[in-house]
Amino acid sequence: MEKEVLKKYIEAGKIAKSVLDYAEKLVLKEKCLSVLELAEKIEAKIFELGAEPAFPVNISINEIAAHFTPELHDKELVIKETDYVKIDVGVHIQGYIADTARTIRIAGEDELIICAREMLEEALKIARPGVEVSEIGKAISEVAESYGLKPIRNLTGHGLERYKLHTGISIPNVPFGKGVLEEDKAYAIEPFCTNGYGAIKDSDRATIFMVLEDRPLRNPAARKVLDLTRKYNGLPFAKRWLQKQIPQTTLELALKQLVEAKVIHAFYILKEVAHGNVAQFEHTVVFDGDKAIITTR
Ligand code: MN
Ligand code: MN
Numbered sequence: 470m471e472k473e474v475l476k477k478y479i480e481a482g483k484i485a486k487s488v489l490d491y492a493e494k495l496v497l498k499e500k501c502l503s504v505l506e507l508a509e510k511i512e513a514k515i516f517e518l519g520a521e522p523a524f525p526v527n528i529s530i531n532e533i534a535a536h537f538t539p540e541l542h543d544k545e546l547v548i549k550e551t552d553y554v555k556i557d558v559g560v561h562i563q564g565y566i567a568d569t570a571r572t573i574r575i576a577g578e579d580e581l582i583i584c585a586r587e588m589l590e591e592a593l594k595i596a597r598p599g600v601e602v603s604e605i606g607k608a609i610s611e612v613a614e615s616y617g618l619k620p621i622r623n624l625t626g627h628g629l630e631r632y633k634l635h636t637g638i639s640i641p642n643v644p645f646g647k648g649v650l651e652e653d654k655a656y657a658i659e660p661f662c663t664n665g666y667g668a669i670k671d672s673d674r675a676t677i678f679m680v681l682e683d684r685p686l687r688n689p690a691a692r693k694v695l696d697l698t699r700k701y702n703g704l705p706f707a708k709r710w711l712q713k714q715i716p717q718t719t720l721e722l723a724l725k726q727l728v729e730a731k732v733i734h735a736f737y738i739l740k741e742v743a744h745g746n747v748a749q750f751e752h753t754v755v756f757d758g759d760k761a762i763i764t765t766r
Contacts, residue, residue, distance in 0.1 A: 488558050529739075582748045619667030
């Protein structure tokens with residue numbers, strides 16, 4: 470891997486880890502129980518440390534597995550002691566991404582959390598260029614089984630490239646799937662564990678979006694959304710970020726039209742199908758040649 474590129478991946482990883490440490494402290498000290506306040510503080514910290522969010526911070530609680538970030542009006546949403554709070558932070562430096570997540574619970578860790586962390590550790594132990602992704606999925610699912618818990622079969626880790634958050638191969642939580650990890654590439658490995666059924670489904674609400682295709686638009690509000698989000702270079706953005714710049718009803722309508730026209734993609738909030746609790750841990754691993762560097766450790 471090019472020295473300059475590797476340096477940026479490593480720097481992004483360091484910042485993402487610091488931000489997650491900061492977030493964990495805020496939650497555990499119960500000084501920041503409002504999810505909205507927590508999200509705004511986390512994203513401000515990313516900028517403060519000299520990077521940019523690679524996506525809006527995801528703060529997904531209990532049966533919500535992923536893709537939730539608060540909106541500006543989510544003022545009543547607070548973290549409770551026994552909540553499983555998954556904080557998923559994305560940071561980039563000039564497009565080179567670090568993607569990392571932890572599950573935090575004020576009341577203390579239980580087997581669900583311990584299991585999810587172990588799933589990630591076992592996956593990282595065998596993550597090397599040339600390894601079949603199904604082998605990683607096997608290691609992950611065996612840990613879950615040993616605890617009598619379930620891996621989430623329809624969520625996966627993913628390749629990372631410059632300004633591309635989900636690209637290349639998928640790294641499953643179950644022993645299926647084709648493809649091998651490759652030298653000089655970056656990957657996010659993120660097992661999800663549940664005491665529910667072991668799968669997620671889309672809900673009908675989205676608070677995170679991403680531009681798919683930039684094209685000329687007639688509707689002025691839709692055009693404005695596209696203008697305001699061009700600076701994210703195809704990385705996901707929060708509805709919350711736009712709520713500070715566009716009136717709510719105009720924004721809702723513009724987003725709806727843009728999603729229907731397939732100009733932007735909506736990341737629907739993902740919920741465990743049996744309403745089980747979900748725990749997740751994630752690290753970014755970069756291969757310099759065949760040497761593994763966990764940038765977010
Ligand atoms: Mn993530
Ligand atoms: Mn990820």
